[in-house]
Amino acid sequence: AADAAHFLHPFTDHQGLAAKGARIITRADGIYLWDNDGHRILDAMSGLWCVNVGYGQRALVDAATKQLQTLPFYNAFFQTATPPAIELAELLAEVTPPQFQRVFFSGSGSEGNDTVVRMVRRYWDILGQPQRQVIISRHNAYHGSTMAGASLGGMAGMHAQGGLPIPGIVHIGQPHAWERGAAMSKEEFGVVAARWLEAKILEVGADQVAAFIGEPVQGAGGVIIPPASYWPEIQRICDRHGILLVSDEVICGFGRTGAWFGCETFGFRPDLMTFAKGVTSGYVPLGGVMVGDRVARVLVEQGGEFAHGYTYSGHPVACAVGVANIRLIQQLDLVRHVHDDVGPYLAERYAELATHPLVGEAETCGLMGALQLVDGKSGDGHGRAFDPALEVGMLCRGHCFREGVIMRAVGDRMIIAPPLVITRAQIDEMVALIRRCLDLTLADLQARGCVH
């Protein structure tokens, strides 16, 4: 009752939730959560794509406790710094691709993307090209919920509220091969989708374009895994027109795709990289932007004061947890665990789910997975989209909650991103739960006469 009376939840119909009441999560360990009724739930979403090292890691708790006791806060504005912020900056330079030697800290991914907008426009200002204002992004992208983050994002529902996008941000289509049908091969489609960027650059005028931003794999948009041909072509187009390339690694970073960063999995070389979530495994809030050589040289050597920053830029407790988290990822060899072991195993198990009558497509990338739920699966297995009014994804999600596994529904696309510490046996447990929920969803639809 107190929750309903006082707590306005993010992305929630407040009245609708108040009527049924929120599920209260009270504790967690490893890859499992418990609610206040004592139900155990396998968290196949890592909280909100962030608890990469799993729950209950002592090293992160100890790092936070020690820093809280020593120096809970000091800023980085007054020509000052704190040891954890310096240590994390140095460690990030070590684990990110070699062009990244500098970092600007924020408190979240959204703030990180606000920094990206300020920084790319500042970069072109300093270079005497202030007209280069336009940032190109993609429909169905998610880059956060601040004014700039939501504008960069391509969520129609968000743009419909509050006069977004802000000026100077435009969008192209997403590289979602399934949505486009089987008219061409995936790899052909990847090149076609990348060339939408070139068409947009030419439409806007290349000398007006500051940057292109994209998630290596679109997360909140539904785990949209681009064909392998997509990112190299995007890179070529950015290079040809001299525009900055920004990789939003808020979800893909820190091992999720089976490399330290998604840009490494997909073979491109960003100038800026936004991160958050996995940098602390979500134990405390932290985000930021890795600044590549090309931008750093201009910003640092020619830029003078950059009039931008947050109270919590380089928060010592958050940074101490970040250091402990990255060290733990290294110690447990989690990136290799994903790349060589549980990533391929998840792919194998998901390929089996593709034969389920409701599943039109089952895809994975590292430890992210998507199941496209379809009606009337035909010989080619592609199937048709369900009537959105049936809310098939939400139906399936409801079964998941009741059966004890958290999956997220993006329309009729069921997605997962489990903690990187997951084992093969736990993947078996997760896939069995998912299959059961697919069966229950199918049975519901059959009972209502909604499948063909």
Ligand code: PMP
């Ligand atoms: N970028 C991406 C790719 C994200 O997935 C998210 C959050 N889901 C954000 C930015 C925003 O991060 P935050 O919610 O920490 O502001």
